[in-house]
Amino acid sequence: MAQSAVPPEAENVLGGYALEEQVGFLLRRAHQRHAAIFLETMAALDLTPTQFAALVKIIEIGRVTQNLLGRLTAMDPATIQGVVRRLVDRQLVERALDPMDRRTSVLIPTAAGTDLAGRAVISARAITEATLSPLGADERDTLTALLRKLG
């Protein structure tokens, strides 16, 4: 008991603050766990969560501008730039000239990208299932709804 005791002054300084009960800490852990499940399940297709998100959105919309894609997938311009570059390098996505705006190019899925996405979506469903596996059906819906409401 003595060996694991919290030092007396720590209680005063921290005022009963419990790190592992804070939403921020729990969100970080939950996100890490999901990322680990995602990367393992998606290993054969070699897609990260952000690469997958970007690819799916490009297919869903058909023609997107890079920064708009970033807004739709919660990535800032600096981040989406790297994600798109890797997708283009792998020829899953192509850049086309935008006749309406010379600052931008339009992102279009390639046949290989569309094909890969089709297979990836199947894994993605399994990933959501695995991530939520500690929870019952009602709890899953509740968690999803609360995370949505969180903004």
Add this chain to the structure above:
Amino acid sequence: MAQSAVPPEAENVLGGYALEEQVGFLLRRAHQRHAAIFLETMAALDLTPTQFAALVKIIEIGRVTQNLLGRLTAMDPATIQGVVRRLVDRQLVERALDPMDRRTSVLIPTAAGTDLAGRAVISARAITEATLSPLGADERDTLTALLRKLG
């Protein structure tokens, strides 16, 4: 309507998969939002979420080994190494020799570190409050409980 229409083949490929409804996507967004709130609120003290977590745990325990600290704060050895290095550089934490194990050193908070942590905990409570602000009291408890259960 035509301009925002989903391409006909997208529906077939994606099979109704909705990115923004997946836990993984929502967890990533929620974690990003929290990190933004944290960094802004903690800007005056210049602590990141991981630096804060490590500092609090070191004070709570009094003497910790680096990898153990990483386990307690959900960071792998490579990550906790950089976090601790920055805390040591800022003289918030000290390394002491471990008489029991020559592979390790023991981490101990400095007076400056303890002082800073005391002020940081106050901000941290405000950060948790701000992060959960879109939710009602019951919803906050529910979300925290579900995230805990998630592992």
Add this chain to the structure above:
DNA sequence: AACGGATCATTTGCACACGAACGATCGGCA
């Protein structure tokens, strides 16, 4: 037509996050 603020994409610098490989040390078991 010209100005000026906004947006686009890129780059740099810093901070997580993790797999993999490494050398040093520990600990248990033959």
Add this chain to the structure above:
DNA sequence: TGCCGATCGTTCGTGTGCAAATGATCCGTT
């Protein structure tokens, strides 16, 4: 005692994530 698998901390490479700065282009207003 000696060996061998496990653990400790470090480093490297890759991929997010964001602030800030940059140059190009756009567009509304004058």
